[in-house]
Amino acid sequence: MFSSMSPLSRRQWLRTTAAGFGQVALAGMLAAQERRTTRDPQNPLAPRESHFPVKAKRIIFCFMEGAMSQLDTMEHKPTLQRSNLRTGPGGGVLTASKFRFAQHGQTGTWMSNLLPNMSRHVDKFCWLRGLHTDTPAHPQAVIQLHTGVANASLVRPSIGAWLLYGLGTENQDLPGYITVNPSPNFGGATNYGSAFLPAHYQGTRINDAGQMANLRSPISNSLQRRQLDLIQGMNRDFAGQPGASEQVDGVIQSFELAFRMQDRVPALLDISREPQAVQDMYGVRPGPQGSFARQCLMARRLSEAGVRFVEITQSGWDHHSNLHQGLINQTSMVDRPVAALLTDLERRGLLDDTLVLFGSEFGRMPTQQGPDGRDHNITGYPMILAGAGVKAGYSYGATDEVGTHAVEGRMHMTDLHATLLALMGLDHEQLTYRYGGRDFRLTDVAGRVVTEIIDS
């Protein structure tokens, strides 16, 4: 659809010039409301017209890498609880959860006592309880969750890259797609890459201390400003020569933006600027125990600043063994921060246009593995949505009575992608990119928008 960039006339170029993350001189003119249908090749990240009415402007994805055991946290299965140590359907020995479940909120949603703080928010949740995916192994499933392909030997753009490609970004002074603390394996950079989409759509990686590459000036600020003025003087001379490449104007813009980012981005990522009470609410503390709390707070600050897609990651859920203590440790690191994130977003009115997605690449089995573990389950598992565009206190889909297979409201990974795009205002069948002679989609040839969950 938009694979080749047609050259612009110089005048047209000067009117709309901008680069990289953003438009500089004309940022005011291009307010968030103004969207265009044609793609300006020199400003590929300018906000773009959506296909559908926009339900959510941005997404925060809390990724529980490793497959959190849903049956011990958020999927209450009375039959399973009664069938401890019996043979399950399809083989294996059923093992009841050792954690206590109780009902919460007006919806009476069952949650286990591992997630006491998140339980206070159940009436905001829109549950997807009938998810299924294709490969019961982390590497492939993580890649499929992020890029849509079941065949992990294919390199495809990640969902955040598709969103930027489709929508542009709201805040032209910031990266539109940020991934904090992403998995160092299971696809690594593929999970936030742009593959055949141009590189400006790829995710920007920052670590859980809020550090981004090349943001710190090695010389004093005033000296660097002088240096920048010299560079820009040379660039303007170069751009002014007859026959100069139009791209040079973009280079000029990119330097101004970079200089401002140096100032703004570290401040934005510096969570110590938050009031102590807010830091405490999230449970911010140093070290790995506080990693996810810091990420949640960074995610709020980034979303508030208009970053289109923010992903934060807590790994360590792969409980083939040590399920009991492992879950206690893991949930203690995510329960409070996620609840705080929801509270904070709500207080600031951000939950009206920000969508939060919480979940793993797949779920775990109701049967036991070893003395204290559960194996992978790709045939039925839940994820949680909350906030913009989705029905609050709503549950879609279900697994069978012990929680092995999705039997109602089945949603394949591809359907999740189609639905997320729809919530952001994009038609997954129209959002295509021509590469090597074919129009590619995030959802390839499948995908159903699950309209049932969309708040109209």
Next chain:
Amino acid sequence: MFRLFCVSFISSSIFLVPHASAQTIPRDDEAKIDFFERKVRPIFASHCNNCHSANTNSKGGLRVDDRNGLTVGGNRGPAIVPGEPGKSLLVQAIRKTGSKLKMPPDHDLTEQEIADITTWIKNGAAWPKVRVPAAIGRPNPQYEKLRKEHWAWQPIDGTKWKSLAATQRDAQWARDDIDRLVLAQLQAKKIAPVNDADRATLIRRVTFDLTGLPPSPKKVADFVNDETASAFAKVVDRLLGSVAFAERWGRHWLDVARYGESTGSGRNLPYPHAWRYRDYVIDSFNADKPYDQFVREQIAGDLLPAKTAEQRDAQLIATGFLVLGVKDVNQRFKVRFIMDNVDEQIDTVTRAFLATSASCARCHDHKFDPIPTADYYALAGIFTSSDHCAGLRNKMGGGGLDYYDPSLLLTLTNVSVGVKSADPSLEARIAHARAEFEKAKAEFDKIFQKPAGKQLNADGKPKQMIARLAMTQKEKELLALTDPGSRGTVALGVRDAKVVGDTEIRIRGEAEKLGPTVPRGFLSLIHVPDVGKINPSQSGRLDLANWLASPKNPLTPRVMANRIWKHLFGQGIVSSMDNFGVTGDLPTNPELLDHLALRLMDNGWSVKKLIRAIVLSRTYQLGYDAPKEHLAIDPANTLHWRHSQRRLDAEEIRDAMLAVAEKLDRSRPVASPTAELKVIEMRNNGPEAKRIEDEAIKSNRRSVYLPLVRGLTPRPLEVFDFAEQGFVTGKRDTTIVAPQALYLLNDSFVRQQSQALAARLLKTPGAADTELIQLAYRLTLGREANGKEMERAKFFLGDVESRLRDETPTTKLDARTTAWGVFTQALLASAEFRYVR
């Protein structure tokens, strides 16, 4: 068994002829399938599927939800032998007669269930047949039409370009037929080419284009002052003869070859020997290896004759092209691993040489181009008949060296570079390790399955398990010593498999769903006369290589000529570099493309000769001026009325910084930092990744030699649109983003080169600042500073230096050196430094 059709091979295209008697399923079979569905499948579903199906992790590699899964079996071999329950492991397992294999592990099947499974196997293990879509094998009239009409698939025309060039016979401007063909189009649009480029511009352009490096000020001056008629030709010949040329143009090919030094994908495993392919490519361009031979070697180097052992080794290394792609080694099912790798090979081969995307036909007939599924599997049979030797096997959830398989490596006999010297004590160490292993094995065998072995150790584990671990450890130590991979005398590549033959169409691309078998063959979208059929006793790669490299193949020379043109003009004559199909772009100048393709072949497929002809044309030497009237008619300059500016590639930017700082190490490294890696999964935050990143940061060598582990692209390459290593890249993006500016302002690499450049300038004895500023301009921008620039630079240096004297020093450098470093960094960061025109 699933072959519903027999197949006949007619001329160059393939037809699948339905076999009359196979179309209806005999009633007897219907009853057997009914028995399976009613009695057997429910047993699998309720007792086995949770551990042994595609939806679960298929313990022991076995799946019972697919007939192939049972007949091929898991790690223990076939689970069923249709017709022979006595030989079927599955029956032993459910009867629990064996000493170890007892399934299900936690309960027993009923006698009736066991009897049903036994009966089912005895009666041939019937399974519902895969439905073959009716469209498979059906001739497509649209395809026939396209084959006859689409421009790219027609023979190269030797006459049209001549008559077009003849229209410009008297044009004074033209020096070459290339110019005449360009001029003919310009005349039709009534625009004249702009003036020629000035000499300083021209030498900077050609030096970057041919070598990826800037010209030294002396070379610029020599050329500017050389008044002989052959001045430019001399420059060109010097550049074409330099190793730097091969490093630059070899890198272009590595983009096409999606070169990477690891598998990427879900588990990133290193390819420690991939660098040999990198060196092979550079050596090939350096020697100006005829392109047809280069193609043949990469497809079938192992099957080509070789005069010397060195040549044989090089040809084996060449086949690395076929296996260096992204691979999902964590794939559970071997058949999927094989077919996914074959798909990657077909995609790479067809895009790289033919600018055709055949991989669409894996699942269905190609929607746009005339590539039926049968053609895809005709090619697939060639690759399934070849061993994929990347030193890796598939396994789910493996750890350590589980994925490493040294038997899947090619042994080299005569290499010396990158080979660890033989340890004189090696023989003795091997003997010792072998003895240790034998001892551990004997101990294990002694207690295995005996009461002594089942006794528990202090840690609660059975003694035989401890003994097994000890034995495995000793085996690993022995393997490490005897593995040729650890000495480095191996290469990645392919070889013919022990069993070669045709393969089946896979329904909807699903590896397990077998349709009719198709004879091995080539794509029917082009007709290549004089190419024989597949040699039935080989894989067919040699025949494929000859088909690809035939002078009668209209795509191969056109695609390569287009790639060469693109690297000299910034855009291809066909701008969709890797897609000459129906959805690709049309050639802007088809006569010129055919002329170049013919010229490539007429010159013995010499890449250097074609490059030389093009850069000596007047078209290449045009200036960069852009009059308004021209822009109005052809804003993108597709007609070549001027020379378009281009941004340097990532490698050129890095290499140029090192070069002007006099830090560039022009030597070729021995091997690559990845050669030291064990074939163990790498994490981006692990110590191995850290070491590779450090080596990349430390290196002052040309960028083509940096380690290129997938997912760990060195920063200087990553920021400037390095090639995606996941697929064939004929054309990189040129993005302009703020991280590039941040990199230029703040990255330590850029700072180091700026300071080195400043030091280089300041050590010039007795030079005035104005001379140093001129030298800095000549080095970085290939020209003199003008008066305004000189004044600005002098003011900047003076201002910064005086301010620095007032500041508390942050570095050990004095204010003058620091000021010059800040100034030279500005030059390196300027747009002009990274654009050539």
